[in-house]
Amino acid sequence: xxxxxxxxxxxxxxxxxxxxxxxxxxxxxxxxxxxxxxxxxxxxxxxxxxxxxxxxxxxxxxxxxxxxxxxxxxxxxxxxxxxxxxxxxxxxxxxxxxxxxxxxxxxxxxxxxxxxxxxxxxxxxxxxxxxxxxxxxxxxxxxxxxxxxxxxxxxxxxxxxxxxxxxxxxxxxxxxxxxxxxxxxxxxxxxxxxxxxxxxxxxxxxxxxxxxxxxxxxxxxxxxxxxxxxxxxxxxxxxxxxxxxxxxxxxxxxxxxxxxxxxxxxxxxxxxxxxxxxxxxxxxxxxxxxxxxxxxxxxxxxxxxxxxxxxxxxxxxxxxxxxxxxxxxxxxxxxxxxxxxxxxxxxxxxxxxxxxxxxxxxxxxxxxx
Amino acid sequence: xxxxxxxxxxxxxxxxxxxxxxxxxxxxxxxxxxxxxxxxxxxxxxxxxxxxxxxxxxxxxxxxxxxxxxxxxxxxxxxxxxxxxxxxxxxxxxxxxxxxxxxxxxxxxxxxxxxxxxxxxxxxxxxxx
Numbered sequence: 001x002x003x004x005x006x007x008x009x010x011x012x013x014x015x016x017x018x019x020x021x022x023x024x025x026x027x028x029x030x031x032x033x034x035x036x037x038x039x040x041x042x043x044x045x046x047x048x049x050x051x052x053x054x055x056x057x058x059x060x061x062x063x064x065x066x067x068x069x070x071x072x073x074x075x076x077x078x079x080x081x082x083x084x085x086x087x088x089x090x091x092x093x094x095x096x097x098x099x100x101x102x103x104x105x106x107x108x109x110x111x112x113x114x115x116x117x118x119x120x121x122x123x124x125x126x127x128x129x130x131x132x133x134x135x136x137x138x139x140x141x142x143x144x145x146x147x148x149x150x151x152x153x154x155x156x157x158x159x160x161x162x163x164x165x166x167x168x169x170x171x172x173x174x175x176x177x178x179x180x181x182x183x184x185x186x187x188x189x190x191x192x193x194x195x196x197x198x199x200x201x202x203x204x205x206x207x208x209x210x211x212x213x214x215x216x217x218x219x220x221x222x223x224x225x226x227x228x229x230x231x232x233x234x235x236x237x238x239x240x241x242x243x244x245x246x247x248x249x250x251x252x253x254x255x256x257x258x259x260x261x262x263x264x265x266x267x268x269x270x271x272x273x274x275x276x277x278x279x280x281x282x283x284x285x286x287x288x289x290x291x292x293x294x295x296x297x298x299x300x301x302x303x304x305x306x307x308x309x310x311x312x313x314x315x316x317x318x319x320x321x322x323x324x325x326x327x328x329x330x331x332x333x334x335x336x337x338x339x340x341x342x343x344x345x346x347x348x349x350x351x352x353x354x355x356x357x358x359x360x361x362x363x364x365x366x367x368x369x
Numbered sequence: 370x371x372x373x374x375x376x377x378x379x380x381x382x383x384x385x386x387x388x389x390x391x392x393x394x395x396x397x398x399x400x401x402x403x404x405x406x407x408x409x410x411x412x413x414x415x416x417x418x419x420x421x422x423x424x425x426x427x428x429x430x431x432x433x434x435x436x437x438x439x440x441x442x443x444x445x446x447x448x449x450x451x452x453x454x455x456x457x458x459x460x461x462x463x464x465x466x467x468x469x470x471x472x473x474x475x476x477x478x479x480x481x482x483x484x485x486x487x488x489x490x491x492x493x494x495x496x497x498x
Contacts, residue, residue, distance in 0.1 A: 168474055
């Protein structure tokens with residue numbers, strides 16, 4: 001990089017980080033004096049007329065405007081009125097400068113235009129610096145606030161990409177894998193490969209959803225529920241069909257009794273049950289048993305039961321907390337069971353677990369109808 | 370008379386090319402004839418051809434130009450389109466206030482196929498009347 005280029009970059013950066021103050025004054029000597037006084041704390045742009053001030057109004061982000069009430073081409077009040085029309089100068093604090101009082105001068109008019117005050121020329125150094133200190137402190141706070149807002153916007157975009165934009169390509173992967181699995185022409189080995197691809201894409205989809213839900217929850221937003229008449233039996237059948245395809249070597253047995261309908265968010269109920277059944281396939285041995293009990297007219301109880309490894313007793317009390325060892329797998333983040341609990345709670349229900357070597361692991365969810 | 374092929378003609382509207390292609394393959398495997406359109410505006414042109422109305426429309430919500438909401442609104446005001454069952458498939462939440470089947474992305478394939486089979490079954494019954 002050449003020396004001159006570097007210099008340009010440096011001054012550009014400096015201009016960006018330093019506050020900029022606009023001085024509008026018809027008297028060159030007065031402008032020079034103000035420049036001297038202000039330069040140690042801010043960058044000064046000075047112009048000699050109201051028209052010139054309007055010309056550059058949109059080119060900078062000013063921290064403050066110092067403007068003479070008596071300009072060669074206009075009065076300062078009229079110029080400020082017009083500066084308020086530009087988005088960039090609409091809210092910039094204004095200090096009026098004055099020397100003699102023209103007959104039209106009215107201190108009140110300046111305040112009506114939102115001026116912060118007046119400075120009599122020749123400007124007293126101490127008075128100017130005191131007012132500037134206040135203005136620049138306020139300006140700095142404004143800049144910080146805007147930066148924070150920008151950071152939050154970037155975070156929102158990031159979460160948007162994670163939560164939404166990744167879902168369409170994942171959908172394409174899953175549907176393509178499913179098309180292959182539905183064809184009868186695959187060899188057993190090929191089916192295994194495609195099933196593995198689909199299984200992992202499903203897992204990825206689940207993780208994305210968990211992260212998004214967790215983030216939303218941490219931000220204090222409730223899980224949005226779109227309740228509509230829903231049948232838990234139908235949901236279980238669909239999950240079993242989906243998971244059965246990607247776990248061709250496992251069996252999931254579903255038992256129903258009575259009426260299984262209620263007013264729930266179908267996608268959320270599905271999220272909970274596929275998470276629990278998926279866990280049972282992942283951590284358990286042999287068949288996974290899913291029982292849907294609709295004998296209570298007030299609620300439906302769904303139990304997911306597997307044998308095999310039990311959950312250590314010391315982990316049970318915190319199993320549904322985020323990022324717990326017991327709820328995470330080598331693939332997971334430990335958010336799955338936390339989200340399960342949050343979704344069930346949002347429906348006014350409960351979730352519990354028992355795990356013993358004799359009776360296996362049973363997750364019980366209760367869904368008020 | 371509506372032929373069997375027309376009976377199982379599904380229109381898919383999504384600006385993601387791979388999503389459309391995988392949807393086409395998936396539904397073709399199930400015996401559906403699929404036409405895809407990356408833009409809702411073009412889809413309305415396809416639907417303007419009254420001789421070949423789909424038995425169902427699968428539409429994304431967030432698309433450039435005319436989005437899914439505008440498309441749904443356009444279908445609501447058109448007498449010929451109002452009766453065509455619509456399945457909304459989107460990564461962006463449930464379109465509350467609109468009475469359509471909704472599936473979030475990534476699509477639960479079993480549910481999608483079940484919904485479509487139910488819809489086309491209904492379409493067949495209407496056609497038979």
